[in-house]
Amino acid sequence: MDESHVEGDLVDILYSEKQIQDRLAELAQQIETDYEGRELLLVGVLKGAVMVMADLARQFNRHVEMDWMAISSYGAGTKSSGVVRILKDLDTDINGRHVLVVEDIIDTGLTLSWLVSNLSSRGPASVEICTLLRKPEAQQMTVDVKYVGYDIPDEFVVGYGLDFNERYRNLRSIGTLAPHVYS
Numbered sequence: 001m002d003e004s005h006v007e008g009d010l011v012d013i014l015y016s017e018k019q020i021q022d023r024l025a026e027l028a029q030q031i032e033t034d035y036e037g038r039e040l041l042l043v044g045v046l047k048g049a050v051m052v053m054a055d056l057a058r059q060f061n062r063h064v065e066m067d068w069m070a071i072s073s074y075g076a077g078t079k080s081s082g083v084v085r086i087l088k089d090l091d092t093d094i095n096g097r098h099v100l101v102v103e104d105i106i107d108t109g110l111t112l113s114w115l116v117s118n119l120s121s122r123g124p125a126s127v128e129i130c131t132l133l134r135k136p137e138a139q140q141m142t143v144d145v146k147y148v149g150y151d152i153p154d155e156f157v158v159g160y161g162l163d164f165n166e167r168y169r170n171l172r173s174i175g176t177l178a179p180h181v182y183s
């Protein structure tokens with residue numbers, strides 16, 4: 001759906017469908033160059049990364065494999081704590097594989113830090129991260145994020161896979177949620 005169906009719920013459109021697709025095309029090109037001659041396994045984190053994965057993967061002019069994990073992180077309110085539980089593990093044995101984790105957004109980075117150390121313990125050839133969005137706090141995290149679509153301000157955003165109470169994931173663009181929706 002487009003913004004006209006959620007009018008009043010968004011303060012502002014941060015990125016249009018076109019801006020998202022253009023940036024994903026740039027990232028895909030960079031990734032293609034970096035992984036030339038190497039098999040690549042994309043690992044998406046459900047559910048938020050579904051849209052990023054689908055569109056990023058289709059930008060590649062090469063073979064990529066895709067696998068998924070579902071994890072839940074316990075946190076107070078909207079902030080995660082870094083305590084994570086695996087709800088669905090990978091189907092793939094990643095030993096010796098080049099893994100690229102595909103994320104929608106990194107906020108504190110706690111969930112991702114846990115994920116990277118979990119994946120690294122399985123003996124992959126490499127683990128890197130690609131995220132469409134990154135909030136300021138994540139820039140202080142120790143995990144290196146190799147591919148970032150856009151650095152955004154510390155605001156709650158929805159759309160393009162990102163939800164508030166499971167809504168807005170199917171919005172084509174990314175927008176800032178109006179306070180009246182969550183207060």
Ligand code: IMP
Nearest residue numbers: 080106107108109110111156157162163
């Ligand atoms: P982190 O461990 O704080 O980096 O948590 C990242 C997760 O929190 C993301 O995968 C999202 O599910 C959720 N999240 C963080 N910020 C937002 C936001 O602005 N909108 C929607 N979900 C968010």
